[in-house]
Amino acid sequence: MTRSHAENAELALLLEVAGTPKPGNVDRHRDHDDLRFEHFLAGAVGARDGLAAAADGAPVGAAFERAVAGMSEQDGGNTQFGCLLLLVPLVRAAATGSLTRDGVREVCETTTIADATGFYRAFEHVDVAVDDPPEGMAELDARRGADAVPAVEARGLTLYDVMARSEDDGNAAEWTSGFPRTFREAARIRDDEGPVPDRAAQAFLRLLAEEPDGFVRTTAGADAAREATARAQACLDGEIDPEALADEFVERGINPGTTADITCAALYVALERGVLV
Amino acid sequence: MTRSHAENAELALLLEVAGTPKPGNVDRHRDHDDLRFEHFLAGAVGARDGLAAAADGAPVGAAFERAVAGMSEQDGGNTQFGCLLLLVPLVRAAATGSLTRDGVREVCETTTIADATGFYRAFEHVDVAVDDPPEGMAELDARRGADAVPAVEARGLTLYDVMARSEDDGNAAEWTSGFPRTFREAARIRDDEGPVPDRAAQAFLRLLAEEPDGFVRTTAGADAAREATARAQACLDGEIDPEALADEFVERGINPGTTADITCAALYVALERGVLV
Numbered sequence: 035m036t037r038s039h040a041e042n043a044e045l046a047l048l049l050e051v052a053g054t055p056k057p058g059n060v061d062r063h064r065d066h067d068d069l070r071f072e073h074f075l076a077g078a079v080g081a082r083d084g085l086a087a088a089a090d091g092a093p094v095g096a097a098f099e100r101a102v103a104g105m106s107e108q109d110g111g112n113t114q115f116g117c118l119l120l121l122v123p124l125v126r127a128a129a130t131g132s133l134t135r136d137g138v139r140e141v142c143e144t145t146t147i148a149d150a151t152g153f154y155r156a157f158e159h160v161d162v163a164v165d166d167p168p169e170g171m172a173e174l175d176a177r178r179g180a181d182a183v184p185a186v187e188a189r190g191l192t193l194y195d196v197m198a199r200s201e202d203d204g205n206a207a208e209w210t211s212g213f214p215r216t217f218r219e220a221a222r223i224r225d226d227e228g229p230v231p232d233r234a235a236q237a238f239l240r241l242l243a244e245e246p247d248g249f250v251r252t253t254a255g256a257d258a259a260r261e262a263t264a265r266a267q268a269c270l271d272g273e274i275d276p277e278a279l280a281d282e283f284v285e286r287g288i289n290p291g292t293t294a295d296i297t298c299a300a301l302y303v304a305l306e307r308g309v310l311v
Numbered sequence: 312m313t314r315s316h317a318e319n320a321e322l323a324l325l326l327e328v329a330g331t332p333k334p335g336n337v338d339r340h341r342d343h344d345d346l347r348f349e350h351f352l353a354g355a356v357g358a359r360d361g362l363a364a365a366a367d368g369a370p371v372g373a374a375f376e377r378a379v380a381g382m383s384e385q386d387g388g389n390t391q392f393g394c395l396l397l398l399v400p401l402v403r404a405a406a407t408g409s410l411t412r413d414g415v416r417e418v419c420e421t422t423t424i425a426d427a428t429g430f431y432r433a434f435e436h437v438d439v440a441v442d443d444p445p446e447g448m449a450e451l452d453a454r455r456g457a458d459a460v461p462a463v464e465a466r467g468l469t470l471y472d473v474m475a476r477s478e479d480d481g482n483a484a485e486w487t488s489g490f491p492r493t494f495r496e497a498a499r500i501r502d503d504e505g506p507v508p509d510r511a512a513q514a515f516l517r518l519l520a521e522e523p524d525g526f527v528r529t530t531a532g533a534d535a536a537r538e539a540t541a542r543a544q545a546c547l548d549g550e551i552d553p554e555a556l557a558d559e560f561v562e563r564g565i566n567p568g569t570t571a572d573i574t575c576a577a578l579y580v581a582l583e584r585g586v587l588v
Contacts, residue, residue, distance in 0.1 A: 037356070037384055041357065048355075052348060052349060052352060063340070070506055071329060072326060072329060072506060072508050075322065075325040075588075076588045079314070079318050079321050080314065082359065107313065229347055230349055231349050311350065311352075311353045
């Protein structure tokens, strides 16, 4: 008996939030004011059926919407929308026996217009912080939710097309390029030693040091995003204490959420590739 | 959309381990040497399908064995065997629309010989600390696992009968008396205020103060069990700091596991009765 793909994906959601310190995130030792650890536990539990649907062959957009609807059944608001956006195609790829960069690229590139409408409908379930849409894209603003569906259909956009038009978003960049950061970090997690939540915290710091976080840029500005990346590198270099940075970032509301999403996706790939808990 | 019975039961497992301080248990802030927080996360994820089977009408013994098999798919050993022994009949009662003391009593009293064999087979999946069997019961020692099945069948024992013969065990006492402590504590959890993991920690202290813990008695002796109960009461009375007691009990290996099981069961009932996360 081994864990199913959906079980591994749910466990990745739980291990991600259990990893500590992950500066700025809710983690095993830190809550935000209105977004607490238990909201992530309930979000992971609620997401499971949508993840199982993805493994069972449901279309990516429908499985994603179902996972988000289940995740949203808690009082904290958006806990794991971005994680699920990455996990669903990865689970689909794993279920077809191709959890590789080429395998997940194939899943993403073959998404349909119906998948795009599922993605937009998912925004009905929860408030998600996203950037303003680019010039000429206002009617495709994800925050419009289901109201954007007619425009999506009129333009004939697939979910892949929608992601390709969101190039500044870190999750969308993974989606349209075969998840390079996810697979690279999964390999590092496998190579690491020690308890998996500790490896998750290290993965988070490495990812944050590697690239400014999209969610921090959206919610706190580009300077804050660059600063967070520089200070994550300083943690890796042993120049500052990540525990102190975690306290400070929570205090200031600097929340590298996109980095957490990719950490979760990397944990999922690492679990599928044999990392034991 | 609301959580299913199996989702509530899995969430109860997660909220139980997230509650802190729960003196002597693994909790959000404490690990044991070889039994860590992430083992409980993986145990909860793995138990879900067995809990869903219970909700879908599978026999209690088969659903329990499946839940334990899934729970055991992690490297920490026995994380939630006792929790599942309580959750499975509660989930079954909830699925039939009767999550009451009478409803769960009916579920337990109508268990069969096949349910008893499922219970014994569950011991094949994980090492569980149990007392030596009473005089004349050696061939029914639960630690014999599937080897005890012929004796169970020869004596025509149902799972209820097996529990009735384990009267010193706190979980068995719940099983054979309509879960009085579980339902009483669920009502207190509902009446409490604040985040649910904090309520879980309070529930644990109340339950431990109320009655010596069976698992502590088995693993550390009757004196240690009485001492743990007295000190839990002192925590409730504000005479000692539960955080300090938690550190001390982990250090000394005093682990009130039966009390944690009933805390989990009470959380489940509280979630089913509308406590929000």
